[in-house]
Amino acid sequence: MTNGLTGIVAGQTSISSTNNGHLIYAGYPIEQLAKMQPNFETTMFLLWHLRLPQETELTELQQQLTHNMVLPANYLALLKQICREPEAPMSQLRTAVSLLEIISPADLTAEAIQAKVLIVITAIIRLHRGQSILTPLAKADYATNLLYLVTGKRPQPRQQLIENQVLLVHADHEFNASTFTARVTASTATDTYSCLTAAIAALKGPLHGGANEKVGLMLEELTTNKRPPVLYLKEKLKQGEKIMGFGHRIYKKSDPREKLLKKYAKELAQQTNHLDWYQTSIEIERYMWAQKHLIPNVDFYSATIYHCLGFKADEFTLLFAASRCAGWLAHIKEQRQQATLIRPSSEYIGPRHLQMMTYEANQQAK
Ligand SMILES: CC(C)(COP(=O)(O)OP(=O)(O)OC[C@H]1O[C@@H](n2cnc3c(N)ncnc32)[C@H](O)[C@@H]1OP(=O)(O)O)[C@@H](O)C(=O)NCCC(=O)NCCS
Structure with a gap:
């Protein structure tokens, strides 16, 4: 058993794959x-x-x-x-x-x-x-x-x-x-x-997908109130909270999508006078890697891009x-x-009453 089907191949597809840290369409x-x-x-x-x-x-x-x-x-x-x-x-x-x-x-x-x-x-x-x-x-x-x-x-x-x-x-x-x-x-x-x-x-x-909104709200709060990102992150992590836009089930060293987006985030931030969003993001990225060894995912730099394009x-x-x-x-x-119904099985971990144990013993005896 794995939590959240980690590492389980649940079917076949010709549409895309994430082999060896690459995303292939x-x-x-x-x-x-x-x-x-x-x-x-x-x-x-x-x-x-x-x-x-x-x-x-x-x-x-x-x-x-x-x-x-x-x-x-x-x-x-x-x-x-x-x-x-x-x-x-x-x-x-x-x-x-x-x-x-x-x-x-x-x-x-x-x-x-x-x-x-x-x-x-x-x-x-x-x-x-x-x-x-x-x-x-x-x-x-x-x-x-x-x-x-x-x-x-x-x-x-x-x-x-x-x-x-x-x-x-x-x-x-x-x-x-x-x-x-x-x-x-x-x-x-x-x-x-x-x-x-x-x-x-x-x-x-x-x-x-909802992570990108949370990244946007975090960057908005930090840049509007000019809060030092490190203090914010320390506080959140101490409270056991996750930092949105970081970590990935499959990518552990880098997310290939984030790599493509980061340079556009910088370009648009420069052009639209939103360099504070980009610089804050860089500080967050450095801290998260140094403290938690977590990488930014697709939702991290996309937030700065959307912000610079005028979205809330x-x-x-x-x-x-x-x-x-x-x-x-x-x-x-x-x-x-x-044309196959997806219907996996589960491992039962609920209560075991006397009736159930008697039933199982009877089944085994047959
Ligand atoms: C995406 C995500 C669900 C992947 O999860 P996963 O591979 O199942 O990893 P887990 O959630 O089990 O996390 C493993 C450990 O890293 C920590 N961790 C993972 N992501 C973290 C984050 N964003 N911030 C802080 N800690 C994080 C977990 O708390 C856990 O720590 P523990 O072992 O001390 O309990 C997870 O990284 C996450 O919740 N990220 C934030 C949401 C996000 O950005 N989602 C968009 C994904 S594209």
Whole structure:
């Protein structure tokens, strides 16, 4: 028995792997993909088809995504009700994605669902900010529309590139908690919206995707109040608290996603006058390694990137979901093809009454 299935191979996948500290999407290490500077459509296509797209396929995918970035009026009315309070955006996303089933035909494609999830995420952010919901740009990639649909401004080319890289590194991660949740749900032969709703519920937790929001809040507190990070960390660790954005179940020496993101965090922090966030992060990283031998994970430097792009801490996990949705959709499809119910066994450690012991003795005697 291991705690939390550590080290247990729970199934097979062709979509991604984390062998020897590397993250590989369908045969391509993420570092190699990052060098190609792909837009997120390329990453999506790779996860869904296990090969890189041709130019025409890429254009077609982009068109399908933009075409599907619309929500019917009756759905929007419900969404506005759900988002009346500017709180708990991930809970609102979970409910909003669940509601998509009611307004969407059962046979919506992965492209259409991915597009609808993006428009829902950006709508939640706009509604919280008291702003109207925008229409996507027709000739723009997913990353551009993500930023445009929130800010109302076409991003600078460098911001677009960085957002594409952020989306790339968050897209998939083999059997992480939310993806495994999506796969367990898909294995019961239920619908895609139910699988995504379950995945969002898992991603929301602070030990998984919700960590990026906590990192944002920590950095906000430290930089606003000019608190020395070391004193803060000492206090938290003394109280037995975990420092969010540190540690990983699989990566113990370094997280390949964090390595890619760190340089963009520095670049954006310099450009946008938020070097205090970056410098505080560096101090935290040094202390955590010196004291605990813990490494920053994907959620650590992504927080500074999102902050510099103008997002608030409680919006960070929504941005994670806008990317990971592509991975979930790939795994849901693969799980359906495997057509096996995921149903492990457990070791019983509960009370043993006399009746139970008598029953077991009788069984053994047979
Ligand atoms: C991600 C995480 C759940 C991985 O956990 P894991 O491999 O199961 O490791 P454990 O939680 O069992 O931790 C092992 C030890 O390291 C400590 N530890 C792990 N992460 C820590 C953190 N972020 N801060 C402080 N201590 C931490 C644990 O307290 C534990 O110490 P102990 O052996 O003295 O009890 C864990 O590192 C964590 O909770 N990190 C913070 C949340 C986070 O950033 N999540 C995003 C992951 S991408």
